[in-house]
Amino acid sequence: MLAIRLPEEIEERLNALAQETGRTKTTLAREAILEYIDDLEDFYLAEARARKNRKSIPLEEVERKLGLGR
Structure with a gap:
């Protein structure tokens, strides 16, 4: 069982939709x-799932692959 209080505007919208x-x-x-x-x-x-499968790549490797070597 769940009882919730709704702001008046939402209650009015719910009443109208009902x-x-x-x-x-x-x-x-x-x-x-x-x-x-x-x-x-x-x-x-x-x-x-994304967090579990996330692979981190060192910044130096990214820079190297993009041709942004220092």
Whole structure:
């Protein structure tokens, strides 16, 4: 069970959307949270995988490959 307080502007938008679509505020909030969690999971999993597979290259090597030797 989750109870949240919403700013008045968001509450009004949620009420209007619920009336317009014939859905409950709970249904709309649940859908929004699930969508956001899906996006966050994708982002954090991708970030963790990138960090795990990250290969560091010394600056000198990058400069050499780019022809920027000192």
